[in-house]
Amino acid sequence: MIKQQLQLKLSQKLSPQQIQLMKLIQLSTQELEQKIQGEIGENPALENGKDLNTQEADPEPYEDAQSIETQDIDIDSYLSDDDIPAYRTQISNYSADQEEKSIPVSGGISFHQMLSSQLQNLILKDQEVDIATFLVGSIDESGYIRRSVDEIMDDLAFTQNIFVKKESVLSVLKKVQQLDPPGVGARSLQECLQLQLERKQNPNRIIKLALEIVTNAFDEFSKKHYQKLMDKFEIDQETLKEVFQVVSKLNPKPGGALANSSHNTHIVPDFILTLEDGQVLVELNRRNAPELRVSNAYKEMFAGYKEAPKKSKSQEEAVLFIKQKLDAAKWFIEAIEQRYNTLSMTINAIVEHQKDYFLSGDEKHLKPMILKDIADKIHMDISTISRVANSKYIDTPYGTKLLKSFFSEGMKNEEGEDVSTIEIKKILEQLIQKEDKKSPLTDSALSGLLKEKGYPVARRTVAKYREQLEFPVARLRKQI
Numbered sequence: 001m002i003k004q005q006l007q008l009k010l011s012q013k014l015s016p017q018q019i020q021l022m023k024l025i026q027l028s029t030q031e032l033e034q035k036i037q038g039e040i041g042e043n044p045a046l047e048n049g050k051d052l053n054t055q056e057a058d059p060e061p062y063e064d065a066q067s068i069e070t071q072d073i074d075i076d077s078y079l080s081d082d083d084i085p086a087y088r089t090q091i092s093n094y095s096a097d098q099e100e101k102s103i104p105v106s107g108g109i110s111f112h113q114m115l116s117s118q119l120q121n122l123i124l125k126d127q128e129v130d131i132a133t134f135l136v137g138s139i140d141e142s143g144y145i146r147r148s149v150d151e152i153m154d155d156l157a158f159t160q161n162i163f164v165k166k167e168s169v170l171s172v173l174k175k176v177q178q179l180d181p182p183g184v185g186a187r188s189l190q191e192c193l194q195l196q197l198e199r200k201q202n203p204n205r206i207i208k209l210a211l212e213i214v215t216n217a218f219d220e221f222s223k224k225h226y227q228k229l230m231d232k233f234e235i236d237q238e239t240l241k242e243v244f245q246v247v248s249k250l251n252p253k254p255g256g257a258l259a260n261s262s263h264n265t266h267i268v269p270d271f272i273l274t275l276e277d278g279q280v281l282v283e284l285n286r287r288n289a290p291e292l293r294v295s296n297a298y299k300e301m302f303a304g305y306k307e308a309p310k311k312s313k314s315q316e317e318a319v320l321f322i323k324q325k326l327d328a329a330k331w332f333i334e335a336i337e338q339r340y341n342t343l344s345m346t347i348n349a350i351v352e353h354q355k356d357y358f359l360s361g362d363e364k365h366l367k368p369m370i371l372k373d374i375a376d377k378i379h380m381d382i383s384t385i386s387r388v389a390n391s392k393y394i395d396t397p398y399g400t401k402l403l404k405s406f407f408s409e410g411m412k413n414e415e416g417e418d419v420s421t422i423e424i425k426k427i428l429e430q431l432i433q434k435e436d437k438k439s440p441l442t443d444s445a446l447s448g449l450l451k452e453k454g455y456p457v458a459r460r461t462v463a464k465y466r467e468q469l470e471f472p473v474a475r476l477r478k479q480i
Helices: 016-025 029-042 111-121 126-137 149-159 166-176 189-198 205-216 218-222 226-233 237-248 256-261 296-307 313-353 355-360 371-378 382-391 421-434 443-452 459-468
Strands: 046-048 271-276 279-284 292-294 393-396 399-402 410-412 418-420
Touching: 016 313, 016 382, 029 046, 046 313, 111 126, 126 149, 126 166, 149 166, 189 205, 189 237, 205 218, 205 226, 205 237, 218 226, 226 237, 271 313, 271 355, 279 313, 279 355, 292 296, 292 313, 296 313, 313 355, 313 371, 313 382, 371 382, 418 421, 421 443, 421 459, 443 459
Parallel strands: 271 393
Antiparallel strands: 046 292, 271 279, 393 399, 410 418
16 A cells, blocks of 8 residues: 655755865875866866955855755766866965975886886797786786686686697796896796796805705795704705805895886875974975965856846856856865864874874884874864874974874883883884894793883783784794
């Protein structure tokens, strides 16, 4: 049975301004500049620069305009993340007398382009060229081929319509592995080290022995079973030490340096912190405070259409279009201003909380601080603080740091004082670096040393912190 009924419902819904604000807060300085440039390119009612004619034009001439339904205004076009025009990717949102201190980064060629250019130096048949090109495309950024030969054969058959035998793929693979840098195209760490040792010119006895150990006893070698290696190859401790020194100089990721070199790793800090007369001063990067305004030309145009006694259909469409652009420009400017205020409040709260650290630069002075601490101080939601902390950098006298790095959990030491886990990790790192490498400290021993220093940390917690610091277990830290 079909019947009608009236229902009253109360719900919360994000306004267009709030949606824009959330999107803008999580952008870095460079991304914000691109976003502004894209918005200016998409919306002719939005202009960059100070409003010089504020007295001549009515600041809000379209507020009393004819009523236009909200659903007629397409807000999605102003909130899209893919609206950056390709022909304008730079913007200067700071005064003309400010010195530009950005560091240019060269583009260069990519890792795979470099490998592909080397294929021309190999003597290959027509079909082998296709196989070699496919193999080069299968190499990851570390320089490895992570797929089996059977999987490569299947892909060649389905995607390239090339049917070859396993021996043919292995033959071409051997030729691809002759490319630079040495070790590229390896299918495992063992093969990568083998390729690099085989490429050594004028190999001496130690290099030949290292190649034999890596080839025939890689398991014992990787697990640092020194005594087993000395017994198996009938060598003394000094010789084995020389072998490890040779292998330690090899590159386990032959493509890593070249692959990363083409990426722009230059960071533009979002905040700048300075120390003056014992006071901590922090401000937003000037590139983070653009000057935007609503176009006076569009305001006058809207006023002219408004005063028209009789409007045709085309004029009504023009009024609707101008209304959309003016509203979108106004919303965007307000969102930028709210972003500026939110970032200012957040960074000031963080600096105030960690003032002792910023005055000294000593990580031991970092206090326990979680997102909720800052959210409660400035009366904002935790998700807003998270968006700021995860993507923003601050330039300090001690280096450029991610805001997220100042957040950590806390625990009480034996004296009952709250200490940051960052401080405990720093002490743990120092203990591992100063340990006797011939007899590394176990997690239990490290836990005991931390307790002696007044930090009651359990063995499992030590293991977790050690892994976060990227230190292996004691057995793998052992050296001859």
